[in-house]
Amino acid sequence: MSTMRTVIGLALALVFSFSLAHVAEWKNAKDLPILVKTMKELHRGPPKQTVLKRANVEEKWIAQKLDHFDESNTQTYQMRYLVNDEFQEEGSPIFIYLGGEWAIEDSMVSAGHWYDMAQEHKGVLIYTEHRYYGESIPTTTMSTEHLQYLHVKQALADVAHFIETYKSENSQLTNSKVLLAGGSYSATMVVWFKRLYPDLVEGGWASSAPLLAKVDFTEYKEVVGRAFLQLGGQQCYNRINNGIAELESMFENNRAAEARAMLRLCSSFDDKNDLDLWTLFGSISNIFSGVAQYQRYGEIEYYCDFLLSFDDDATAIANFAYWAWGYPSCIDARYSGTVEYYLWSIENFSASRPWYYQTCNEYGWYQSSGSNNQPFGNKFPALLYTTLCADVFGTQFTNENIGLSVSQTNIDFGGMAPEVENIYMTHGGLDPWNPMGHGVTEGATVITNASHCADFGSIDAGDTAEMRASKERLAELVREWLA
Ligand SMILES: *[C@@H]1O[C@H](CO)[C@@H](O)[C@H](O)[C@H]1NC(C)=O
Numbered sequence: 215m216s217t218m219r220t221v222i223g224l225a226l227a228l229v230f231s232f233s234l235a236h237v238a239e240w241k242n243a244k245d246l247p248i249l250v251k252t253m254k255e256l257h258r259g260p261p262k263q264t265v266l267k268r269a270n271v272e273e274k275w276i277a278q279k280l281d282h283f284d285e286s287n288t289q290t291y292q293m294r295y296l297v298n299d300e301f302q303e304e305g306s307p308i309f310i311y312l313g314g315e316w317a318i319e320d321s322m323v324s325a326g327h328w329y330d331m332a333q334e335h336k337g338v339l340i341y342t343e344h345r346y347y348g349e350s351i352p353t354t355t356m357s358t359e360h361l362q363y364l365h366v367k368q369a370l371a372d373v374a375h376f377i378e379t380y381k382s383e384n385s386q387l388t389n390s391k392v393l394l395a396g397g398s399y400s401a402t403m404v405v406w407f408k409r410l411y412p413d414l415v416e417g418g419w420a421s422s423a424p425l426l427a428k429v430d431f432t433e434y435k436e437v438v439g440r441a442f443l444q445l446g447g448q449q450c451y452n453r454i455n456n457g458i459a460e461l462e463s464m465f466e467n468n469r470a471a472e473a474r475a476m477l478r479l480c481s482s483f484d485d486k487n488d489l490d491l492w493t494l495f496g497s498i499s500n501i502f503s504g505v506a507q508y509q510r511y512g513e514i515e516y517y518c519d520f521l522l523s524f525d526d527d528a529t530a531i532a533n534f535a536y537w538a539w540g541y542p543s544c545i546d547a548r549y550s551g552t553v554e555y556y557l558w559s560i561e562n563f564s565a566s567r568p569w570y571y572q573t574c575n576e577y578g579w580y581q582s583s584g585s586n587n588q589p590f591g592n593k594f595p596a597l598l599y600t601t602l603c604a605d606v607f608g609t610q611f612t613n614e615n616i617g618l619s620v621s622q623t624n625i626d627f628g629g630m631a632p633e634v635e636n637i638y639m640t641h642g643g644l645d646p647w648n649p650m651g652h653g654v655t656e657g658a659t660v661i662t663n664a665s666h667c668a669d670f671g672s673i674d675a676g677d678t679a680e681m682r683a684s685k686e687r688l689a690e691l692v693r694e695w696l697a
C-alpha cells in the first residue's frame with residue numbers, strides 16, 4: 215500500500231504541480247480554496263513538449279494598443295512573444311502558436327509536431343502571449359474597470375498587428391506565408407482569427423477548439439464520466455457515482471458531522487449554505503475533470519485502482535480528494551473563500567482571475583451538474599458560477615447579462631458554423647470539451663480515447679494509428695497551404 219501511495223502520490227503531484235508553483239504568494243498555497251485550486255488545474259495550458267535539444271528561443275516584446283477599437287485611446291502595452299529562428303532563411307513561412315489563458319514557455323517552439331513541420335518547411339517559430347496572461351499584463355491591477363480591455367477581439371487584433379509588424383520589420387519575411395496553431399481556447403482563436411482576418415494567414419491547426427459559447431455546459435461532466443467508464447471500467451464509474459451520492463445524502467440526512475469529518479472540511483464550512491455545498495461538490499467533480507481532461511495512456515486506470523482500494527465508496531472519494539489537494543491542514547470549500555481569493559488577485563495577479571472574467575463576459579462554459587447522465591451528483595448548478603461572477607466582478611453580471619454576452623459571442627463568431635477555410639480541427643474522443651467543437655460530420659478529426667490537446671507531440675512510435683494518421687494528414691495540409 216505505501217509503495218502504491220508513493221507512486222500515485224507522485225503521479226498526482228505531476229498532475230497538480232503547476233498550480234501550486236504558481237500561487238505561492240497566497241497565504242499558504244496548500245490552503246488555497248479548493249474551487250480555485252481545481253479550476254486553475256483545468257486552465258494550465260497545453261501539456262509541455264519534451265525538449266531533447268535545447269533550441270535558441272528568444273524572448274521579445276512588441277508594443278500593442280491597449281484598445282484597438284478606440285482611435286482616441288493612444289495608450290499601449292508591451293506584449294511578449296517567443297521566437298525560434300533556427301530554420302529561418304529568405305521567405306521562410308511563419309509558424310505562429312497562439313498563447314491562451316496561460317504563460318507562454320519555450321517548449322512549444324522547441325519540439326513537437328508544430329516544430330517538426332516548421333523544420334520541414336524552414337519556418338520561423340513564434341509563440342505569442344495573450345494579453346492579461348503570463349507577463350503580458352496591460353494594466354496596473356486586474357480590477358473590473360481595468361479588465362475592460364480584456365476581450366478575445368482585442369487579443370485577435372493584437373495577433374493581427376503582430377503579424378503585420380513582424381513581417382514589415384523583417385526584410386527576409388515581407389512576403390512570407392503565415393500559419394497558426396493553438397490548443398483549447400487558443401485553438402478557438404485560430405478559427406476566429408481566420409474568420410476575422412482571412413488574408414493574414416494561409417491556414418491553421420485548431421486542436422480541441424470549443425466554438426459554441428454556452429452558459430450551462432452540462433455535457434462536460436458527461437464526457438468526464440464516460441472517460442472513467444470507458445477507460446476505468448464500470449466498477450470505477452459506480453464507485454464515483456455511489457460515493458458522491460452517499461456524501462450528498464449524508465448532508466441531507468442529518469449525517470453532516472460525519473461527512474464533514476470524513477472530508478476533513480475546515481470548521482468554517484457551512485453545510486446549511488447552498489453555495490458552500492455547491493462549492494464542495496463542484497470541486498470534488500473537478501478533480502476527476504482534471505484527470506480526464508489531460509489523461510494519458512494508463513492514468514485513469516491507475517486512479518481507478520486507487521479508488522477501488524478502499525472498503526467503501528464515500529471513504530474512497532474523501533481520501534482521493536484529500537490526496538489530490540495535497541493534504542491541506544483542512545479543506546477550504548467555503549464559497550466566501552473563493553470570492554476572497556478572486557478579490558485578492560485584483561492586485562496580486564493570478565491568471566485565474568482574468569480567465570474567470572472572460573467566462574463571465576464572453577463564454578460561460580460552466581461545467582455544471584445539470585445532466586443526469588454523469589456520476590458527480592447534482593449539487594453544482596451553473597448558478598454557482600454565475601453567482602461568483604457577480605460577487606467577484608460586480609452586480610452588472612446578472613444571469614441575464616451573462617446570457618446576453620454569451621449569445622453575442624455566438625453571433626459575432628458564428629458558433630458551430632464559423633465558416634472558415636483551411637483550418638484543420640482535431641479533438642480527443644474523450645476530451646470533455648469536444649461537445650462544444652466540431653465533430654466528424656463537420657469535417658473535424660476525432661481521435662478515439664484521446665484527451666484535450668493530446669496531439670502536439672512529434673509523430674512517435676507510441677501514437678495510436680488514428681493519432682498518427684491525423685498528424686500525417688495535418689502535415690500534408692501544411693504542404694498544400696505552403697505550396
Ligand atoms: C480505447 O480504449 C479502450 C479501453 O482501454 C480499448 O479497449 C480500445 O481498444 C481503445 N481504442 C483505441 C482505438 O485505441
Ligand SMILES: *[C@@H]1O[C@H](CO)[C@@H](O)[C@H](O)[C@H]1NC(C)=O
Nearest residue numbers: 239241557558559560561562
Ligand atoms: C495582495 O497581497 C498582499 C500580500 O499578501 C496583501 O497585503 C494585499 O492585501 C493583497 N491585495 C488584495 C487586494 O487583497
